[in-house]
């Protein structure tokens with residue numbers, strides 16, 4: 001029986017260009033230590049450092065190499081061709097992701113220039129070794145240290161690392177590697193529901209169909225199909241809108257079990273996040289707090305609440321979008337949602353029951369519509385009622 005590991009229990013194996021960890025392997029004998037990797041992420045992952053240029057026998061210091069327009073990897077003076085040696089290097093074993101050094105003709109993943117015979121640079125593309133790694137597994141999470149300076153890209157990459165590590169723990173921990181027990185797969189998929197919804201709702205549903213057929217098809221086929229859908233879903237960006245939908249889904253599940261004032265607080269924070277007024281950590285922290293009571297086991301089991309170690313503090317970035325609206329509570333007090341809007345106080349919970357038969361209702365939230373027939377700020381669909389906070393739908 002596979003035991004689902006918590007985020008703190010899995011340690012992703014991550015390939016990394018050696019120079020980023022401070023190893024003095026660069027052409028000039030130096031390194032490019034990247035402190036986020038060594039000081040912040042390092043305590044939570046197992047590095048697999050690799051320097052392809054050292055591995056093909058180039059020492060330090062060495063003459064810099066570059067890519068030619070014909071795809072050959074040569075030294076700058078053009079007296080040595082390292083293409084064959086580089087293409088013969090072994091690829092990394094089972095890793096959950098890879099951090100490459102930017103701007104390297106061997107390790108770069110973006111915009112590495114190819115030089116023409118006249119010395120001018122033409123086509124841009126990946127470095128030779130990085131290209132091979134990415135071609136071998138298109139679903140592998142890869143980034144370079146330059147892109148990891150972006151808070152959103154950093155969070156997305158680290159989330160993919162830990163998600164892949166949990167998946168590999170599931171598949172490798174199966175009695176037959178890659179062939180999970182149906183019950184373990186069901187539990188895994190259920191625990192990742194909110195996280196998958198935040199990334200790719202369509203693939204979440206497709207993966208659910210794979211899980212549903214798990215007992216009827218060979219387990220290794222199920223494992224392979226689920227792996228592809230899961231990793232592809234995690235590669236899709238978790239936009240603010242999708243995160244808001246996932247949060248609304250969480251609300252629809254736990255709302256009926258919360259006191260009215262907690263429901264209102266949760267709704268206000270989810271809406272503030274949706275509008276770009278607070279970072280994702282704000283509504284998630286509230287959900288995490290409710291989950292910590294021990295009374296909401298479904299919520300407590302969701303990886304969405306703690307997709308990576310909290311000490312990395314990766315969810316604290318406020319979304320970069322101009323704020324055109326005042327916070328929800330201020331707008332409610334001022335009654336400025338729309339001309340002619342019928343606004344029900346946040347304190348009011350005597351809302352009409354949700355039929356649960358429409359997408360809007362099935363998400364459990366109608367929330368506020370500006371006027372009769374207006375567009376719901378929660379569901380994005382037309383509400384059939386005047387403004388009202390809906391009663392959360394029954395938990396599913």
Ligand code: SF4
Nearest residue numbers: 017019051101104107
């Ligand atoms: S080949 Fe890669 S790991 Fe080695 S020094 Fe260059 S960028 Fe760093």
